[in-house]
Amino acid sequence: MSITQTVFVLLQRELMLAMRRRGDVLTVLFFFVIVASLFPLGVGPDPKLLRLMGGGVVWVAALLAAMLSLGRMFASDYADGTLEQLVLTPTPPVVWITGKIVAHWLVSGVPLILMAPVLGVQFGLSGDALAVLVFSLLLGTPVLSLIGAIGAALTLGLRGGGVLVSLLVLPLYIPVLIFGAGAVDGAMSGLGSEAHLSLLGGILILAFMLTPWAVSAALRISIE
């Protein structure tokens, strides 16, 4: 099988598994909605304050939701031995790891992006800001899946893995949060968001090039 075929088959498999377990996808999505809806209840219904906070709140909620979904990236494959079979295939690990990360993003990142405008409207974001919010999530959520994969691979099969992943991964998410929320801020204040979006794109390219190697090293450490 050629490499593109392998990735395609893997993507198909991951998506089919996700379709069979729709509950997992929906849980993460509702978590995202609930976290974002808690903020107005906490800080009060003042529309001006909410408009200022909106971008940041949606981004923080996206960060937490992406982190929650990391657990299932490798765990079930590790438990039933699929991961070892994948390691034994002649395909370079970086290739199928990239495939798995892309599948994870399609399943857990894309629903967040689709839901984000609704939450943005709740916070009273303008049309421009909404468009920038969606675009920044489009550039930023793949980075969350990429960096998160390192944490997921390192904590494979450990007790308390979920909490540990948050401690490892959340500090590394900070630049994405700053530039993502900053882009929305820039669109609202009229400063422009091109710089933030360009930096997010740069981070995405860098993460796409480097993290599969780190994940492959991490998996080798965790499996042996």
Add this chain to the structure above:
Amino acid sequence: MTNRLNLYKYSSPATFYALAGKMIPWFYGAAALLCIVGLYISFFLAPTDFQQSDAYRIIFIHVPASWMSMFIYIVMAVWAALGLAFNTRLSFMMASALAPTGAMLTFVSLWTGALWGKPTWGAWWVWDARLTSELILFFLYLGFMALQAAIDDPRRADRAGALIALVGVVNVPIIYFSVRWWNTLHQGASVSMTKAPSMAAIMLEGMLVMALAVWMYAIAASLSRVRSIILERERNSQWVAQLLETEI
């Protein structure tokens, strides 16, 4: 050639254990001496600042702790990289021995920063770029230690910790610059430590001597920690059994 062989000799935990034992008193001694000199300079020789009066004197603890907290993270990552590249057990042990000292200094830096911030800025905490990135550095140290603590198999703990240290060190510059940019966009340059009037030479000297003292202390503390780690890991080996017999 003989020189190289000698260096390799100390990459074995058994020989390094003895070497570290001989070096520790010297580094502790140097740390104590430099600390006395540094504190004398900072309390008696350095003049009182005309803006901040005597409150600024915490700088002699704060700045050395911040410098060393960042430096130790880099050293830790270097040991981790050496361990992954050459598969030397001692390198991993050094990396995990450095982490608690680094985390402690990061905490000292944050704590003294808060104590300094109250009289000069009027707030215990401001979301200044340096404070924020120091806080994130503290989280990175905690993540490293938590990951190592969660793994029972020492071999896996070593390698997993090394990998997360390397990932962290690649991210540190990105985090630092993003936080700096975030800070300047959000609150303006109302608080700036870099614009302070140029420092008197004696203050700088005091700070450098204190930084050296902290450096020596960090070496001594991590060497004695690495000795405990060696003993714990090698407890089933023959040389440890012999060592215990001779010592008791």
